[in-house]
Amino acid sequence: MKQDNIKNFFDKIYINTKSNDNYSFKIKYNNSVLKFVSKDEELIRIWRNSLKKWIIDNESSVDATFYYDYGDIYNVLKEDLNNTSLNIKNEFYNIEFSNTCYYIIGIDKINKSYYYISPKLLYSTHPLLILFSRYLNNYNLKILHSAAVGIDGKGALISAKGRSGKSTLAISCLLSNMDFVSDDYVVINEKNPFYAQSLFSMVRLRKDIYDKFNIPFPMIQLDKYQSKSFDISDCNITEKLEITSIIHPKITDNNKPSIIDGDRNKILYELSYSTSTQLSPIEKKANIAKIFEQFRNLPTYQFNLSKNLEKNVKILEDFFKN
Numbered sequence: 001m002k003q004d005n006i007k008n009f010f011d012k013i014y015i016n017t018k019s020n021d022n023y024s025f026k027i028k029y030n031n032s033v034l035k036f037v038s039k040d041e042e043l044i045r046i047w048r049n050s051l052k053k054w055i056i057d058n059e060s061s062v063d064a065t066f067y068y069d070y071g072d073i074y075n076v077l078k079e080d081l082n083n084t085s086l087n088i089k090n091e092f093y094n095i096e097f098s099n100t101c102y103y104i105i106g107i108d109k110i111n112k113s114y115y116y117i118s119p120k121l122l123y124s125t126h127p128l129l130i131l132f133s134r135y136l137n138n139y140n141l142k143i144l145h146s147a148a149v150g151i152d153g154k155g156a157l158i159s160a161k162g163r164s165g166k167s168t169l170a171i172s173c174l175l176s177n178m179d180f181v182s183d184d185y186v187v188i189n190e191k192n193p194f195y196a197q198s199l200f201s202m203v204r205l206r207k208d209i210y211d212k213f214n215i216p217f218p219m220i221q222l223d224k225y226q227s228k229s230f231d232i233s234d235c236n237i238t239e240k241l242e243i244t245s246i247i248h249p250k251i252t253d254n255n256k257p258s259i260i261d262g263d264r265n266k267i268l269y270e271l272s273y274s275t276s277t278q279l280s281p282i283e284k285k286a287n288i289a290k291i292f293e294q295f296r297n298l299p300t301y302q303f304n305l306s307k308n309l310e311k312n313v314k315i316l317e318d319f320f321k322n
Helices: 003-018 042-051 072-080 126-139 166-175 264-279 281-294 309-321
Strands: 024-028 032-038 066-071 087-089 093-098 103-108 112-120 141-145 145-149 154-159 179-182 187-191 196-199 203-207 221-222 228-231 240-251 258-261 300-305
Touching: 003 072, 003 093, 003 103, 003 112, 032 042, 042 203, 066 072, 072 103, 072 112, 093 112, 093 281, 103 126, 112 126, 126 141, 126 264, 141 264, 145 166, 145 240, 154 166, 154 221, 154 309, 166 179, 166 187, 166 203, 166 309, 179 187, 179 196, 179 240, 228 309, 240 264, 258 309, 264 281, 264 300, 300 309
Parallel strands: 032 066, 066 112, 154 240, 240 300
Antiparallel strands: 024 032, 087 093, 093 103, 103 112, 141 187, 145 154, 145 179, 187 196, 196 240, 203 228, 221 228, 258 300
8 A cells, every 4th residue: 555545544533533432441551641432332341341450530741542443344354455455554554454353453653543443343452452562562571371370579471272271270379369461461671681561451361260169259250151250450460570481281180289391392382373363463473483493582371270279289389489
């Protein structure tokens, strides 16, 4: 696309967004004031609950704005892109589009505006994560699909595929008053020493997980997948945790848990593949390689989980202390 066509592309987005009756809120994160905007009130409620810990209600000037739009505007813009997958990056604008992803990402660097546009409304934090990840790139920060827990300011990424015990282990640590950053996504800097930062101030648990716990936190949302979301904004969430290793949990029938040296290539690949698939599918191959290289010097371990949640926490505590 020529520069004039790109500018016209963003003018259409801007006009469409401004013509809507929009809902919004602001947060302060990483010393920046960020505004989130959508024409759907329920979506904004979900996003607001997700970021409750960082919300501000003052009239501070905004450093960047995140817009989520959907519907007819998607088809209009898709025609402008000739229905062809592309990834445009220049001094003023970024555009990401793929027919297999079914969304358009637009970044207007001049006006510090980030747009996620989809054919249908998604009641999800996924668009928020994608936009947030693009914004954090400006500060040499990235989002990883991983939990992070520890003790006394040092800990590990807990990384695994779905239904591998990651969230169960992370929530067990939270309820045991260990250092807890997140059970699902963390923000992390790009160079060692690595520090994981919290982003969301809620945890979402599948029914088979929350049935294992006596959750003391207020429930804020129940979705169609029978997952429950809990507000942990009043918990002592660790805002920054030094990461010294990566731990890969594995569900076993063992009565006694164990932590052993892990398969470095497998663990790093799962971390990089899961993160890139969810947040950077258009540049997945390049991002997998980048994440793999970034963390290749961190020790990796396999955590053979037992069915006893208390034993799992105890051995992890001992691991961090030693």
